[in-house]
Amino acid sequence: MxxxxxxxxxxxxxxxxxxxxxxxxxxxxxxxxxxxxxxxxxxxxxxxxxxxxxxxxxxxxxxxxxxxxxxxxxxxxxxxxxxxxxxxxxxxxYIEAGDSNTNSSQLLGLRLAQMHRSTAKQHGFYTDNYMGSLHQSNKRHDSWARFFFEERLQPMVKMAVDKKELTQNDARKFDELYKKLPGLFTEEPPTLLHGDLWSGNYLIDVEGKPYLIDPAVSSGNREFDIAMTTLFGGFDRAFYEAYNSEFPLQNGWQQRLKLWNLYPLLVHVNLFGGMYAKQVRDSLSVFI
The missing domain is CATH 3.30.200.20 (Phosphorylase Kinase; domain 1)
Structure with missing residues (x-):
């Protein structure tokens, strides 16, 4: 066209x-x-x-x-x-794309960690936006647990139940998760998040400089961005080592990847259905 x-x-x-x-x-x-x-x-x-x-x-x-x-x-x-x-x-x-290598991966991890040092008073953003083609609510909250559940999980769960991709029993399990959520991590000051950080949303130019593209920003727990980098691949060991050398993640962050990735998986359930509902249930079962 x-x-x-x-x-x-x-x-x-x-x-x-x-x-x-x-x-x-x-x-x-x-x-x-x-x-x-x-x-x-x-x-x-x-x-x-x-x-x-x-x-x-x-x-x-x-x-x-x-x-x-x-x-x-x-x-x-x-x-x-x-x-x-x-x-x-x-x-x-227009940015001419180049090839990623160890140096560019390290720089991407370093710069993302530096971005995550930019904090806000509350979790959320001054305006709503989109996650993919779906509306994303950014109403502000004082805690990440409440923001993540009420502005991320709940709307997607309701949509998935309405579409009959998830069941009422699935919704009840998410309610159980909400009760446990504050005990599953330690709150940090909310940091600026890219919000949709999969491998298709960064690029490396011909000089090896990393760029972030197509953001779905809010302020929140930085583990959310890190979790999304693991969902579909495309980020190598050098990226995570550089990130942690600049701004170390809290102990146990690897065990929380499936927790934060419930949100992008729910988005995929609502956009594409099919196998993603099983992935949601499998991830949810780790914490319920």
Missing amino acids: AVSADIINDVESRLNITVKRANPVSGGDINQSYRLQTTQGDYFIKINSLHKFPGMFKCEEQGLSAIRETNTIAVPEVVLQGDTQNESYLVLN
Whole structure:
């Protein structure tokens, strides 16, 4: 699918450039993504439905800004965000991807640890956003246990039960988990989280510099980000060693990976169903 004339005209007018070519690039299931070749260099543009995902790119812009303000790890620069009659778009500076190696993995771990030193007074964020294509509530709470259960697990469990992907008995087990949750970890000051930190949401440029992309930010327990890095792979030993050398994780963090990954697994249950419901039940059984 080509970039619509409305978007091309809007981008050209607002940036005072001419778009010479728009080449499709991989951008996931939600967005159409393109590399724009223009008279002022290359840009990356993401496009989706204005009505199906209202405000999604504004949320992404807010998340990238929050990460950038920590002055720790790089994120793409937001060049332009706009809407046409039926579509939304986000223009970012284009980053030429390179190959990951031990040095870039170490730098990614180091910079993420430094980002996690940016703390907030409460868990949550000043606005809601998206996790994938699903609404994500960021209502603020004083404890991670309450925030994680009420703003992360509960909405996803309810949705999964309504979709008949999970049962009422599954929901009761999550209620049991809530009672146990405060005793399963030690609270820390809430840190800025990327929120969707799987291997597809970071990139290494041609000079070996790591960037975070596609955030679903909030402030919370930093083990949540670390847990997500283990869910689908893509992070090597050098990453974890560098992270822990800069900002050591609390004892027992490995045993809590399945606890925090209940949330992204529930998101996958609601988006894709199938085998993810079994993974949720298996992970939940570790703690119930």
